[in-house]
Amino acid sequence: MSNRLPVDHFVNDDGTDGWSTSPGGLVTALEPLMRASDGAWVGWPGVADKEFEPFENDGISIVPVTLSSAELEEYYEGFSNDTLWPLYHDVISPPAFHREWWEAYVRVNRRFAEAAAAVAATGATVWVHDYQLQLVPRMLRSLRPDVVIGFFNHIPFPPYGIYSQLPWRKQILDGLLGADLIGFQRIADAGNFTRAVRRLFGYATRGAAIDVVDPDGRPRRVIAKQFPISIDAASFENLARRPDIQERAKQIREDLGNPKTIMLGVDRLDYTKGIGHRIKAYGELLREGRLSVEDVTLVQVASPSRERVGAYMALRDEIELAVGRLNGDYSTISNSAISYYHRGYPREEMAALYLAADVMLVTALRDGMNLVAKEYVAARFDADGVLVLSEFAGASDELKQAILINPHDIEGVKNAIMQAVEMPKRERSRRMRALRKRVFDNDVATWSASFLETLTGGAAVQGGVPENLVSALRELSANETLLVALDFDGTLAPHVDEPDDARAVEGAQDAVKRLLELPGVRVALVSGRALVSLRQVADPADGVLLAGSHGIEVQLDDSGLEIDLDSAELEQLETLARVLERISGPVAGTWIEKKPAGLALHTRQATPEDGIGVQREAKAQVEELLPGLTIRDGKNVLEFSVRASTKGDALAQLREHTGADAVFYAGDDVTDEDAFAELGPDDLGLKIGPGASGARFRVRGPEEVAQVLALLADFRASADAHGEANGPSAE
Template sequence: MDRADLVVVANRLPVDRVVDTDGTETWRRSPGGLVTALEQVMAKTDGAWVGWGGKADLDIEPFDFEGTLLVPVPLSAEDLKYYYEGFSNGTIWPLYHDVIAAPVYRRSWWDAYVRVNRRFAEAAAEVADQEGFVWVQDYQLQLVPQMLRELRPDLTIGYFHHIPFPAYGLYSQLPWRRQVLEGLLGADVLGFQRVADAGNFQRSVRRIFKYPTRANEIEVPAGDGGSRSVIAAPFPISIDAQAFIELSQRPDIRARAVEIREQLGNPKKILLGVDRLDYTKGIRHRLKAFGELLDDGAVTVGEVALVQIASPSRPGVEAYQDLRDEIELTVGRINGDYDTMHHTAIRYLHQGFPREEMVALYLAADVMLITALRDGMNLVAKEYVAVRTDNRGVLVLSEFAGAADELTTALLVNPHDIDGMKDLILRAINMPEAEQSRRMRAMRRKVLENDVEAWGRSFMKAVDAVRNKRATGAPIPREVKPTPRKKPRE
């Protein structure tokens, strides 16, 4: 098997398996945010991507896809139940999202997590070139960095954490807290979405291991009796802003945006929510606020419409099945109370859409509602801002989403404060165009400056600094250590 100087390790391969009506199997690029974020990084090299192929017990040989070597890691139905649905999404996901739902601690899940992480580490070790770089992605694979370091000490290892990292008071509840930190500290560079996440990680390391930390560096004992420096810093992820801008200029997509407004009965204002169906996204809180605005008579059906996209997510997890039932009951009740023969209060769509349709929806929406209870970043916020080349539209953004650190001229909302959310929704609906323009211009400038290519460059600059220190002993320059951003204005 060919070896690669850059290897990405993620839970999923960047492709979806498609079976045609005649039984022919092909692969197409996945539409997910991680794939999009890494697309430009991978395009600059003949790299490899290690990940699960998307189907239980799918055991196939590595293959080339558009210049990238894809290395499938087989997972059984039991692996998926215990490692993915169990430990990753029944233990780590709720714990790291501030225990919005109660995490479950099962030893059988942990055992599967260790076993599967080792399988990913072994696959990466086999495909990585001598002294290559391996970039591990996200919470499903937190043990891979240390396992990989033990297998291939010649490698430089990066890890990016796409979701929040919790405060020590929450993290300390994890029975395997030491093992997970040891796994992560196998990396040379650890990237987090927010200053607070990197700080939470460092505090956990200090509390549990007493390792010295200075700025964004952690001194970790090495096997030779010395120590090595690990960078743990914020590298807020972004989008390919230019690609979204180009889509927004296409005549067919702009025509589709007009058509969407017509299909909704040409209301004066369209509110839009776009989320995975997940309890962290605050969809229930958003619906409650909108329902109360209708109850109060502050908004009326026909004048204002809410479109809620809730793409399917983890249907095998009971908490998600319950959430879907609750949301659909709430939507049904509100629509039953307020719909007319010609207008619907909430257009609810439990399905995913291609990027072109999403851009048309962004262009059609007067107000974007992002009310996450906790979110690592939320790229939808940046996508909405990127396509609004007219400098119109209002972003209502949860202060608990990572994007709030950068998009400080959005209307920042505490989603737990229903009255406060109602006030901000009304303010967004009635915002003068001059204020919309001022706020949107500032946000668009931030998104265009800090796009996904800048994110990749920033992370790789830190990796190069670590490699240089290893080779020459030179200290890591301060400019590769991102400085904390200013606190958003209230």
């Protein structure tokens, strides 16, 4: 789902409607997936006041959503682009707040949600895109609780001090929290979002995980994390390699008078892009004599954007006045200071411009990503050219070999331009090769696959160990001290009806033993099981550290922590037992497991309907009679504890005890998300099976976990043999 469909409308000579596929990275990335999964794309067709029936286009079902001219003005030009856009871009331009616009936004979002609900198959995955549709996830969840919902925000998400200005701030957050996974361009954006959620809703957050409570009272885990978007890098390089494109690039240079240096800016005409800042910096360099129009020219492409919005009309006048003044002051008969074009160009012409340009200027004041920066890098198959990039664009998180600037610092921008113009060929090539590797390693297909794998899990998980996980394991193995922490049930052993019957799969036990024998490696089991049960599947005498009951009980080498409940806790435990026995007793297939600090209500052997009903009733009564009791949802289990602790707490304690430089954690359950949230950038999280997760990697089941642990043991043993386990890998 997106505001616009991936097709453009035109009228044939005979008056019938025609459709052509829109260019763009998102369409390119999702087209094969959509065709393979019998997918449907819901969006506005780009024509107001006209209804279109659903149709097929190149193997994809197209579901048009109708917008009236008034809705286009209020929902799109108004609330989306004159309220949300400036607010989310650091209030560079003042946002306008009008209740009529908000009402139109709600109405249109509901129409989109209803369209998706009508066409989505049972259990479908729905991926909602961008700030125009932020209410859709919650609306869709209320209409279709069976579907899996992802949302990706293509623009920044502002700090709370800015976001809090929005009169409908809670409604927007609640709309987004209807999703299972919310993606952002940058870590900072995800952090801004979770902080706003804590401030306005009080929900507990840990890293990327947010524990929400839906309107029906059911708790749910939402993941909010960064997924930096990219481009179809290979297609852009292939375009740039075409002889006609290269010939066109030469022609562009000749038409500009063959200057020594061509600088290029390519932007929508938008106040967030910092076009005026780059023109100011360039003009000052000309005035100071550090640059001359005989040697350097600036080509500025400013494609039309939102031309009916007042702020954009004023911006166009401002930019064109600045261009006119600069050209009037510095251009000669043979050389123009700035070649300015207020129009859009096809991809072929853009590729030629990228090849012709020696320096690419991206001076955005605030930008979610800025794909132009990545397009320039992808087009430069000659490993030449210099990228000057604003640190306020999301691309700066990845493209570290660009010359990074603060566009508000005009003196700094001037110095960066001079550095780019004067940079030796060898340094240009070194930087560009590094930039190209980054863009090609993380292209748009990788981005979409990463988001969907995190969202859908089981549908995307294949057998075996993915190649990127193998590389990550090799890198992890080189750390001096390594903690390997593992859930047991569902991770090392398949889930079974009776916990006492659980056994680690073939190969897992051998791999764990190998890891225990390697210097600098500690192994721990982190489980919801009571410590006494955990000792039945792992022997602390072998060196395995144990954390049971979600970290309430621990066995750390020679020390252990046993549960000693006080009288109030014992009384709570007795009340809890009476409540659960009364509710579960009459329902076949349910049973209660006693734990040192609580009880677990198991529903694995009950029918799905009975299991959901028993859990719902148990939760409601316990919350009423024993407010403040810790309640955790798991796979066919509801756990109650009179003491609060999570697997994340257990992992933090294990890390401190072992002094580990890096941590590997594997788990399959909702409760393991607390541990994944505890991991840092140098750690490795492995999710087993389906479901949205904060883990970076995923495998299908315990058999694959055994393979992963064996690989980790192999890499570690190899690193030890070569004396490489004393620092980071050279790779």
